[in-house]
Amino acid sequence: MSGIPDQRGRPVPRDVLGPVAPAPGEPAFDDDHPPRRDLVDDCVHCGFCLPTCPTYVLWGEEMDSPRGRIHLMEQGLDGEPLSPSMVAHVDRCLGCMACVTACPSGVRYDRLIEDTRQQVERRHRRPRRERALRAAVFALFPYPRRLRLLRGPLRAYQATGLRALVRRTGLLPRLAPTLAALDALAPPIGRAARVPRRVPARGTRRARVGMLTGCVQHAFFPQVNAATARVLAAEGCEVLILPERQGCCGALSVHNGRRAEARRFARALLDVFDSAGVDFFVVNAAGCGSALKDYGELLADDPAYADRAAAFAASVRDLSELLVELGPVAPRHPLPVTVAYHDACHLAHAQGVRAQPRKLLAAVPGLAVREIADPEICCGSAGVWNVLSPEPAGQLGERKAAHVLATGADLLVTANPGCLLQIASAARRLGRRLPVAHTVEVLDASIHGRGVDELLR
Secondary structure (H helix, E strand, O other), rough: OOEOOOOOEEOOOOHHHOOOOOOOOOOOOOOOOOHHHHHHOOOOOOOOOOHOOOOHHHHOOOOOOOOHHHHHHHHHOOOOOOOOOHHHHHOOOOOOOHHHHOOOOOOOOOHHHHHHHHHHHOOOOOOOOHHHHHHHHHHHHOOOHHHOOOHHHHHHHHHHHHHHHHHHHHOHHHHHHHHHHHHHOOOOOOOOOOOOEEEEOOOOOEEEEEEEOOOOHHHHHHHHHHHHHHHHHHHOOOEEOOOOOOOOOOOHHHHHOOOHHHHHHHHHHHHHOOOOOOOOOEEOHHHHHHHHOOOHHHOOOOOOOOOHHHHHHEEEEEEHHHHHHHOOOOOOOOOOEEEEEOOHHHHHOOOOOHHHHHHHHHHOOEEEEEOOOOOOOOOOOOOOOOOOOHHHHHHHHHHHHHHHHHOOOOEEEEOHHHHHHHHHHHHHHHHOOOOOOEEHHHHHHHHHOOOOHHHHO
């Protein structure tokens, strides 16, 4: 991808160019990956997407539905300017991709919204407070080491009773809604479970896999990564982790229009793993998995990385995909528990992985799986959407938590850290405690013969 020439006449990649704001009256989009006209034209405005769109369900506003946003994209391609109203409707999209699943015409809304968002991020100047919030969010969340530095202060905040005192005052949501959302979402911080660079396979080696440790997962759910390595090893996989060399996969960045940043993260991860000699690259976070599987498209116009990115993306597997693909060899011990399984949006809609987690859970002796009403409606987490839009995210979270609680299940199980935090937090606001666990934690408890009490803490 080329941009303007430098002083020697050489093309400068747009990745290193700053924001290029349109002049007043200019069309909304420039020629750097605008939403594609042919994909826009695929939408016949039938309305099948409407009941699956969380913002349309909340507000009933046409421009906050997928077909409404596609209409705005069409206006932008026809020369309309990038108005604050257009930006607001684009920002309100959670990117859950439920509409992609629901669409009978196969509209690539996922590609359209990503391309539109990167135009917005480069060409729209947000108000100062909004710029500061987004700058803080993206200076923190995609950086595992920075997140780990929060563990100590957050653990002290929780252990000293200061958190309980702050919550009793009720002032934080009124004075600082974003901080209140972060406080509500923060999980209990215990001792960090460490994962080594390499975990050998138990028994006959069936595959050699690389493993993503993630950002939020690594900092706040290290026990999920440790359980992932144990389960893979028990199923005959040699696991290469390299935790100290990994950075962000770029998921948060690409899903929020920060394309150049996402490309930098993607190149760095490829440099760590694409020559490591692994058969598969395993992911245990739904949003990360969808981004990794898209590396081929993300770096398609980078001559140095395009082929490597496409080959790497083809090796990416969600943990549940790989375990079903290999088939079980480790014995399962009984777990007498009833679970509600929540489809994380970027697993079910973006990756099309629905049956595999349910198959793995159903194979655990004594475990019963209950389905949740309106499973296609997002819980409101959506990467950092619940931080940027805490009020509507809270409404969606409480809707989801109420449906989970209505199942009567003992435990909520899902495959994304954001969903675990969002739904547990919403259940607390409804006055209920809801134990939550990642799918792999349930499998780990069954394979290694640990009791149900460990999952229900």
